[in-house]
Amino acid sequence: xxxxxxxxxxxxxxxxxxxxxxxxxxxxxxxxxxxxxxxxxxxxxxxxxxxxxxxxxxxxxxxxxxxxxxxxxxxxxxxxxxxxxxxxxxxxxxxxxxxxxxxxxxxxxxxxxxxxxxxxxxxxxxxxxxxxxxxxxxxxxxxxxxxxxxxxxxxxxxxxxxxxxxxxxxxxxxxxxxxxxxxxxxxxxxxxxxxxxxxxxxxxxxxxxxxxxxxxxxxxxxxxxxxxxxxxxxxxxxxxxxxxxxxxxxxxxxxxxxxxxxxxxxxxxxxxxxxxxxxxxxxxxxxxxxxxxxxxxxxxxxxxxxxxxxxxxxxxxxxxxxxxxxxxxxxxxxxxxxxxxxxxxxxxxxxxxxxxxxxxxxxxxxxxxxxxxxxxx
Numbered sequence: 001x002x003x004x005x006x007x008x009x010x011x012x013x014x015x016x017x018x019x020x021x022x023x024x025x026x027x028x029x030x031x032x033x034x035x036x037x038x039x040x041x042x043x044x045x046x047x048x049x050x051x052x053x054x055x056x057x058x059x060x061x062x063x064x065x066x067x068x069x070x071x072x073x074x075x076x077x078x079x080x081x082x083x084x085x086x087x088x089x090x091x092x093x094x095x096x097x098x099x100x101x102x103x104x105x106x107x108x109x110x111x112x113x114x115x116x117x118x119x120x121x122x123x124x125x126x127x128x129x130x131x132x133x134x135x136x137x138x139x140x141x142x143x144x145x146x147x148x149x150x151x152x153x154x155x156x157x158x159x160x161x162x163x164x165x166x167x168x169x170x171x172x173x174x175x176x177x178x179x180x181x182x183x184x185x186x187x188x189x190x191x192x193x194x195x196x197x198x199x200x201x202x203x204x205x206x207x208x209x210x211x212x213x214x215x216x217x218x219x220x221x222x223x224x225x226x227x228x229x230x231x232x233x234x235x236x237x238x239x240x241x242x243x244x245x246x247x248x249x250x251x252x253x254x255x256x257x258x259x260x261x262x263x264x265x266x267x268x269x270x271x272x273x274x275x276x277x278x279x280x281x282x283x284x285x286x287x288x289x290x291x292x293x294x295x296x297x298x299x300x301x302x303x304x305x306x307x308x309x310x311x312x313x314x315x316x317x318x319x320x321x322x323x324x325x326x327x328x329x330x331x332x333x334x335x336x337x338x339x340x341x342x343x344x345x346x347x348x349x350x351x352x353x354x355x356x357x358x359x360x361x362x363x364x365x366x367x368x369x370x371x372x373x374x375x376x377x
Contacts, residue, residue: 002221002224006226009029016091022077031069032049032070051092070084144257218256249263252305291322
């Protein structure tokens with residue numbers, strides 16, 4: 001349901017941009033979604049903005065903090081400023097109506113009954129609702145399904161859930177996740193890979209209905225997000241160097257689909273925590289450790305990430321370091337702060353310990369995941 005609403009919203013946005021005489025700016029809608037989440041302290045939906053969301057006290061006047069960036073993106077493709085402002089306002093109104101419609105569909109029902117199924121198709125798995133390969137469906141490679149099964153076996157037991165309207169809209173409902181504080185400090189037994197296809201098929205987690213529903217919900221959420229790539233990925237050799245030379249075992253901006261380590265922060269705690277996410281980076285408050293931070297290339301988000309890192313470094317007396325990956329956009333505050341102030345705050349004492357105990361020992365060397373509109377992974 002949420003996926004259909006998100007695609008409807010994107011279609012209307014594209015049409016309005018073309019009607020205004022301009023082309024659709026790459027990632028403009030995605031940056032708008034990101035800015036909105038930064039501007040609100042409480043949202044009715046985990047993905048789509050609403051006029052009824054509660055804005056942060058420091059977010060600015062009204063909705064300008066989120067819509068101003070969209071207007072700037074539109075004017076850069078030669079859409080007149082007055083028309084760009086109208087497009088931004090109409091987009092927010094459309095999104096609000098989509099959120100209201102989702103809430104109305106789910107009131108009193110908790111979402112329709114859903115059954116996720118799997119079918120082997122040339123070494124991949126087809127996840128669908130009710131019947132094999134019924135639409136909407138997602139095709140997942142065996143390697144990535146194995147990765148998700150490993151993460152789920154290790155971390156899902158540490159998540160308590162309660163069904164909520166926002167998650168139910170992703171179909172199937174998994175609920176709003178709450179992460180136990182023990183997750184940040186307690187080690188876990190490292191799950192090993194499966195040696196054969198027969199053993200993989202026999203593994204309980206691969207046929208567990210809760211696992212399949214969680215995977216389907218995860219894929220539906222990221223498919224709803226859509227768009228082009230948000231950032232430049234750090235390659236396998238880069239992560240190996242960070243691990244070997246800086247003892248990095250944690251990513252501040254990742255997802256279950258592209259994470260390198262078993263522990264990371266991500267954008268959607270309600271769908272990601274069963275797979276190892278500890279929630280939003282901006283709610284993450286470590287006091288020691290070495291971390292990799294490669295935020296989406298949205299200026300407002302990068303600026304906030306730098307501010308949060310500076311706060312963490314200034315507030316800790318323990319060894320702590322961040323490898324911060326951003327583009328060389330010299331005009332944005334995040335780049336200037338990283339260059340002029342951030343590095344001076346990093347202590348050069350003893351090597352920081354890794355976070356998470358023995359569970360950090362396993363890495364995933366899978367290639368970057370691309371979830372496109374054809375539902376292939």
